[in-house]
Amino acid sequence: MLLASCVGRPERSLPVPSKQQLEWQQLETYAFIHFGLNTFNDMEWGYGDTPASTFNPSDLDCEQWVLTLKACGMKGVILTAKHHDGFCLWPTATTDYSIKNSPYKNGQGDLVRELSDACHKHGLKFGIYCSPWDRHQAEYGREGYVGLYHQQIEELASQYGELFEFWFDGANGGDGWYGGANETRAITAEHYYDYEKARDIVWKYNPEAAIFGGTVPTLRWIGNEQGRAGTTLWSMYHPDYESLNNTKTLARGFADGEAWLPAEVDVSIQPGWFYHENEDAKVRTPEQLMELYYQSVGRNANLLLNFPVNKEGKIPSVDSANAVRWYQSLQQEFAYNLLKDCKVQASNTRSNRFSAQYVLDEEYTHYWATEDGINKAELVFEFPNPTVVSRVMLQEYIPLGQNVKQFTLSRYANGKWLPIEIQEELTTIGYKRLVRFEPVEMEKLRIRLVAAKGTLCLTHVGAY
Numbered sequence: 065m066l067l068a069s070c071v072g073r074p075e076r077s078l079p080v081p082s083k084q085q086l087e088w089q090q091l092e093t094y095a096f097i098h099f100g101l102n103t104f105n106d107m108e109w110g111y112g113d114t115p116a117s118t119f120n121p122s123d124l125d126c127e128q129w130v131l132t133l134k135a136c137g138m139k140g141v142i143l144t145a146k147h148h149d150g151f152c153l154w155p156t157a158t159t160d161y162s163i164k165n166s167p168y169k170n171g172q173g174d175l176v177r178e179l180s181d182a183c184h185k186h187g188l189k190f191g192i193y194c195s196p197w198d199r200h201q202a203e204y205g206r207e208g209y210v211g212l213y214h215q216q217i218e219e220l221a222s223q224y225g226e227l228f229e230f231w232f233d234g235a236n237g238g239d240g241w242y243g244g245a246n247e248t249r250a251i252t253a254e255h256y257y258d259y260e261k262a263r264d265i266v267w268k269y270n271p272e273a274a275i276f277g278g279t280v281p282t283l284r285w286i287g288n289e290q291g292r293a294g295t296t297l298w299s300m301y302h303p304d305y306e307s308l309n310n311t312k313t314l315a316r317g318f319a320d321g322e323a324w325l326p327a328e329v330d331v332s333i334q335p336g337w338f339y340h341e342n343e344d345a346k347v348r349t350p351e352q353l354m355e356l357y358y359q360s361v362g363r364n365a366n367l368l369l370n371f372p373v374n375k376e377g378k379i380p381s382v383d384s385a386n387a388v389r390w391y392q393s394l395q396q397e398f399a400y401n402l403l404k405d406c407k408v409q410a411s412n413t414r415s416n417r418f419s420a421q422y423v424l425d426e427e428y429t430h431y432w433a434t435e436d437g438i439n440k441a442e443l444v445f446e447f448p449n450p451t452v453v454s455r456v457m458l459q460e461y462i463p464l465g466q467n468v469k470q471f472t473l474s475r476y477a478n479g480k481w482l483p484i485e486i487q488e489e490l491t492t493i494g495y496k497r498l499v500r501f502e503p504v505e506m507e508k509l510r511i512r513l514v515a516a517k518g519t520l521c522l523t524h525v526g527a528y
């Protein structure tokens with residue numbers, strides 16, 4: 065028995081990600097596009113009565129969006145097919161408040177089509193944001209609206225090819241035009257939208273789609289829009305509606321959460337989600353984008369970076385230049401894993417099949433694992449020559465769960481082990497953890513995993 069349990073792979077430490085959740089996490093970075101009536105009226109939250117005739121991009125080019133996003137490493141894009149103002153960017157059968165009553169292509173346009181086509185052509189994944197809150201619809205807040213909303217989801221889920229993610233936004237501000245009623249309407253989001261049914265409609269056509277928001281998501285909001293995940297970040301979470309909306313716990317998660325609900329960091333490259341001329345000088349710099357990356361992907365979350373499209377119908381040149389420059393620096397930073405040439409030793413190894421050497425190969429399914437019950441261990445990497453390092457990358461093999469609670473990094477130089485000075489707490493790892501420090505020379509690097517929930521399994525380790 066003992067032999068069997070140590071030779072086979074470690075027991076899973078529940079909960080674990082589904083195949084779809086693992087694939088979603090491996091995307092790491094993808095984009096949001098906020099575009100609609102707000103763009104042309106300098107607004108963030110249209111009231112629901114802005115004339116459809118004001119939607120009039122002068123030189124719209126979805127291929128420019130897609131090529132820009134690809135050049136900055138984005139793996140997919142999520143479009144605001146409908147924001148809170150209720151204006152639909154596709155010619156829906158559910159309302160006249162749509163692109164078909166705008167001057168764009170004389171009412172013959174369909175932005176969801178144009179963007180999904182450009183994505184398919186250039187190999188980017190495509191996703192949809194369709195706001196549950198609708199400040200235009202007369203029936204909003206009553207029973208009649210819910211069927212209409214579900215029909216919109218059905219149109220979007222069935223007509224534009226495969227969707228990788230569907231976004232049910234959480235905002236429900238209350239007041240709106242509502243067919244001319246101009247009043248405040250309260251709903252109980254947890255029950256009103258029938259999110260189970262909404263999700264089933266998405267999955268009927270896109271069984272692999274990740275679900276953001278609502279009552280039955282497959283991932284969770286990070287709890288802020290500043291682009292910041294917790295330094296401690298568990299992918300496990302309590303799946304009840306109250307917890308899903310608790311901004312105090314979302315950025316950290318729970319070591320004992322019952323559900324695998326990995327975190328998504330949504331943040332805009334400009335101060336607003338929609339384009340505003342007076343924010344042209346406030347676009348995040350490549351350095352600030354790098355911070356966002358380390359604070360999201362570097363802490364076990366995915367980064368959903370928003371690009372506001374301007375009135376012309378393009379991603380502005382400053383935004384695209386900054387994002388591309390950021391991505392180029394990122395690629396440079398991680399161009400070569402300095403550990404590749406190292407000898408690696410582990411204080412404990414399950415068997416040859418789970419050798420420490422596997423943290424250095426590219427295969428995700430090859431990993432180092434300890435024996436059952438061993439949840440403290442260390443890895444030592446010996447460089448052929450003293451080497452300057454300023455970044456360490458760690459990845460747990462999450463198909464077996466997220467386990468590490470605490471770790472330390474030390475360097476061997478001039479005959480002794482010294483701690484590496486690090487500005488943030490070294491607690492969780494999860495799918496990926498990136499640790500930055502001042503460049504420092506070392507002959508060996510030691511990673512000590514000092515506390516964990518279960519058997520240790522690391523699939524990749526890097527130093528840069």
Ligand code: FUL
Nearest residue numbers: 108109233234235330337
């Ligand atoms: C929020 C919305 O209210 C914002 O307008 C934006 O769409 C953001 C991504 O989500 O809840």
